[in-house]
Amino acid sequence: MTTIDFAKGHGTHNDFVLVPDLDGALDLTEQQVAHLCNRRGGIGGDGLIRIVRTGKVADAPEGIDPDLWFMDYRNADGSAAEMCGNGTRVFAEYLRTRGLVTDDIFEIGTRAGTKRISTVPDGYAVDLGTWQLAREEDAERRGMDSVVQVVGAPSALPALSIDLGNPHTVVALPTEVSLDQLDLTDAPHVDPRPPHGTNVELVRPIGHGHIAMRVHERGVGETQSCGTGAAAAAIATWWWGNRPQDQLDWTVDVPGGRLGVHLDGQRVALSGPAVIVAEGRVELPIA
Numbered sequence: 697m698t699t700i701d702f703a704k705g706h707g708t709h710n711d712f713v714l715v716p717d718l719d720g721a722l723d724l725t726e727q728q729v730a731h732l733c734n735r736r737g738g739i740g741g742d743g744l745i746r747i748v749r750t751g752k753v754a755d756a757p758e759g760i761d762p763d764l765w766f767m768d769y770r771n772a773d774g775s776a777a778e779m780c781g782n783g784t785r786v787f788a789e790y791l792r793t794r795g796l797v798t799d800d801i802f803e804i805g806t807r808a809g810t811k812r813i814s815t816v817p818d819g820y821a822v823d824l825g826t827w828q829l830a831r832e833e834d835a836e837r838r839g840m841d842s843v844v845q846v847v848g849a850p851s852a853l854p855a856l857s858i859d860l861g862n863p864h865t866v867v868a869l870p871t872e873v874s875l876d877q878l879d880l881t882d883a884p885h886v887d888p889r890p891p892h893g894t895n896v897e898l899v900r901p902i903g904h905g906h907i908a909m910r911v912h913e914r915g916v917g918e919t920q921s922c923g924t925g926a927a928a929a930a931i932a933t934w935w936w937g938n939r940p941q942d943q944l945d946w947t948v949d950v951p952g953g954r955l956g957v958h959l960d961g962q963r964v965a966l967s968g969p970a971v972i973v974a975e976g977r978v979e980l981p982i983a
């Protein structure tokens with residue numbers, strides 16, 4: 697029987713199983729990740745983060761310092777994802793509270809490249825890097841590039857696809873559709889179908905620089921929060937509003953709390969809390 701150390705943490709209730717693998721010896725299968733993330737048979741989480749040096753990660757992108765701590769992120773179904781915004785803060789909290797990092801500003805490796813993290817009064821801010829419109833020509837011409845059908849909305853809704861390292865499809869809800877009436881049990885249907893799947897954010901404007909959203913995450917289902925999703929939602933709302941240069945700071949309310957997003961040209965930063973709630977040892981099922 698193999699048992700491993702774990703910790704459990706969350707960022708605005710987007711929750712993760714953290715697995716320290718300080719010497720890079722663990723090779724978790726999809727089934728083992730799915731088991732650990734299972735809320736009944738395992739620890740439970742929206743995703744799993746293995747804490748390992750970049751140099752020990754076979755599929756780490758080139759160009760990341762091999763000594764940097766790497767956020768090896770997997771979704772609850774075991775699939776690997778390029779990026780997790782809330783995960784970066786929880787990862788940072790683990791590194792700092794366990795003495796693996798002592799600086800207030802430091803870098804980590806991710807499948808979407810090196811990310812810079814800073815401690816801020818309410819937690820951490822992470823520079824998510826550059827964002828792209830996934831289908832710029834369509835977006836510039838029509839203000840949208842796809843349509844989304846979500847249970848609870850009377851008709852298909854226009855949407856904008858944004859790449860933040862991982863894929864997002866953002867829908868601005870018309871005034872007659874409330875966030876509460878949507879049923880996100882199943883993944884919303886996105887047309888055209890994104891080649892690698894997508895996270896879908898449903899957004900409602902609340903005020904100046906302030907939006908609320910719900911999210912259905914690729915590889916997970918509906919979650920209480922998604923950091924890269926909050927960034928995508930703020931970017932899309934800003935972009936639809938003709939990119940006002942006096943509105944670069946956004947507050948994004950998610951079911952699990954509140955996140956901050958700062959836009960800076962083609963770059964975007966995310967801020968919010970991070971909490972470690974438990975740690976222990978858990979038995980790993982045979983792969």
Ligand SMILES: N[C@@H](CCC[C@H](N)C(=O)O)C(=O)O
Nearest residue numbers: 777780781782862922923924
């Ligand atoms: N919750 C995360 C995003 C996690 C990855 C996502 N499900 C994907 O597959 O891209 C966040 O806070 O950004």
